[in-house]
Amino acid sequence: MLHINNLTYRIEGRPLFESATAAIPTGHKVGLVGRNGSGKSTLLRLITGQIEPETGSISLPKRSIIGSVEQEAPAGPISLIDTVLAANKERASLLVEAETATDPHRIADIQTRLADMNAHAAPARAATILSGLGFDDETQAKPCSDFSGGWRMRVSLAAMLFAEPDLLLLDEPTNYLDLEGAIWLENYLKTYPHTIIIVSHDRELLNRSVTGILHLHQNKLTYYQGGYDRFERVRREKQALQMAMKSKQEDAKRHMEEFVERFRYKASKARQAQSRLKALARMEPIPDLVSERMLPFHFPSSDKPLSSPIIRMDEASVGYDDGPPVLQRLDLRIDQDDRIALLGANGNGKSTFAKLLSDKLRVSGGTLFKSKKLRVAYFAQHQLDELHVDWSAYDHFRELMPEASQAQVRAKAGFHGFSADKSDTLAGKLSGGEKARLLFALATFHKPHLMILDEPTNHLDIEAREALVLALNEFDGAVILISHDRHLIEMTADRLWLVGDGTVTRWDGDLDDYQKWLLSPARRNGPMSHVEETESGDAAPETTKKQQRQTAAQARAQIAPLKRKIEAATADIEKARTFIDKVDARLGNGAIFHTNPDRAAELVKGRAAAERSMAKAEDKWLVASEAFEKAQAAISAG
DSSP states (O other): OEEEEEEEEEETTEEEEEEEEEEEOTTOEEEEEOOTTSSHHHHHHHHHTSSOOSEEEEEOOTTOOEEEOOSSOOOSSSBHHHHHHTTSHHHHHHHHHHHHOOOHHHHHHHHHHHHHTTGGGHHHHHHHHHHHTTOOHHHHTSBGGGSOHHHHHHHHHHHHHHHOOSEEEEESGGGGOOHHHHHHHHHHHHTOSSEEEEEOOOHHHHHHSOSEEEEEETTEEEEEESOHHHHHHHHHHHHHHHHHHHHHHHHHHHHHHHHHHHHTTOGGGHHHHHHHHHHHHHOOOOOOOOOOOOOOOOOOOOSSOOOSOSEEEEEEEEESTTSOEEEEEEEEEEOTTOEEEEESOTTSSHHHHHHHHTTSSOEEEEEEEEOTTOOEEEEEGGGGGGSOTTSBHHHHHHHHOTTSOHHHHHHHHHHTTOOHHHHTSBGGGSOHHHHHHHHHHHHTTTOOSEEEEESTTTTOOHHHHHHHHHHHHHOOSEEEEEOSOHHHHHHHOSEEEEEETTEEEEEOSOHHHHHHHHTSGGGGGOOOOHHHHHHHTSOOOOHHHHHHHHHHHHHHHHHHHHHHHHHHHHHHHHHHHHHHHHHHHHHTTSTHHHHOHHHHHHHHHHHHHHHHHHHHHHHHHHHHHHHHHHHHHHHHHO
16 A cells, blocks of 8 residues: 655745645555646655655555656667567566576576566567557567657557556656547556556546546645546535535634623623633634636637538548648538547548648648638647747737737736736746647637647646636637547537548547447457447447437537627627716716706616616526526536
8 A cells, every 4th residue: 555644845935745645555546636736746756756755754565666657758779669578677687687597496487487477478468558559560660769759758658557567657648649549548557457646637537547536635635436527526515515514613603702792791601601712712613615716718709600611622632742642532521610529540640631721731632622711720739839938928919919008918818817927927937738828819819710729638737628628619610629638529529530541531429439449359440430330239329428418519509609699688788887877977966957957858768778778688698698507517417
């Protein structure tokens, strides 16, 4: 069992842990969650001994081996498969020794140990892990130096999974995986034979692969049984109970204080008053709940929607320079209200397809039609590095608002979550989540008809991802989504397209069907449609989940017109209120009743009409707001 006892640790005087205590049973798989910057990665470093706590201790069973994925990915001439095999140091050492050992007894011991650890099956197991993370047989024989940093990080992850340490520490393991790799990892971790602690903001991973949640909040650690959804539900129940207890305590305290105030100087009641004073002194106050409100994202919708289709392709193909097409035989259309998620492993052409839609690439064959007035917002993770590091958020907004006043620019920055201090912070000093927020605001500044999001969640915590879900569902235009975050896809996408075999085709099933196909032998025979799976009896969908998704899709369709009704009603209310304020100012001193009684009568009549209009507008606002909240609740439930 892993014991964390009265742990205290500070960074530059800021406490991350204060007398934090937790116990994780051996063999449990635990998700470590908390807001960005709360100290999750620091806790992993404390567990590995890279840093020492100020007070307290962390203990593990004797001879326990701790493993974590190194930040420095392997980059030498050694092949991927040999890099992974070398991660089991004992096996590697025994194989080297077996080549030189001469003592018959030692040779027998080496062979016995190699047999016990099933060493002969190690190459096949290493190859299986690499395959699951996206490396085929040919690729596994190539040197690590042939691959980019993200792919080498996959090799580091494969090596650590192969080594099977007693305590496996994973810090955001899906950030450098595609959806296919994330699905494979999710299933692999379920059967991992030892203890795991995972720092992740991937809600589905935390629901499907862990047996408990360790919550870091207000410098303390609290362990919850079950996955993330259960943790959230239990925590909300605890918060509601805490609020009720605090209310009761305050009522009791107020009652005691009233009694003391009335009777403390009465001889017959003095003893009871003193007793209540002592009780008040002993009463341990129930702490207030600290609000951690997540700032919303704002994606402005276009003023005038376009006629569908906004994009249509007929036998289109696309590639780079004079090379062969990456994608071809594209016969697709995108409508104004489409929400499409792209499936397919990295390297199959998802980003190429996104670049085609955003005019970063041209068709090399066939035809591509786009609405002439189409405005496209494109977000990709690599763009975070393209922000001007020596510009503040204010400077970035100023570039897009050259004619605006300073107050207007600051108001726009504040609207997107950059307060006065944050708006003056250089982009190079912003956190990953703050950079993503700034990039979202800049990309959607001109009210796009189509948003293309390529891995938008890598720097967002769970709360920020939920805010992103809400913002996407409120956005009126079309959305193309590339993401390894299954929860984001399920909450926002109505259609799935599969990018593979050099083209893009419609996936007729849902993500559950896709996962079953992805992990099944049928994958070797090419894409299998949802209809085919159902007919074969291998992947009948869950009716409840389908109904939930259909309800969520219907709710998304309702959100845009409801939002417009709310905005229209709000404008009517403000218009009526402004008119009433002006009339009240005119009638305020009463002189007009003597100098111009006819005009005064008209103003009084107009004011009454404005009040009626405002009342009607408020009724419309209430009806639309209630419907809007129900639609959002349906999306969350879906």
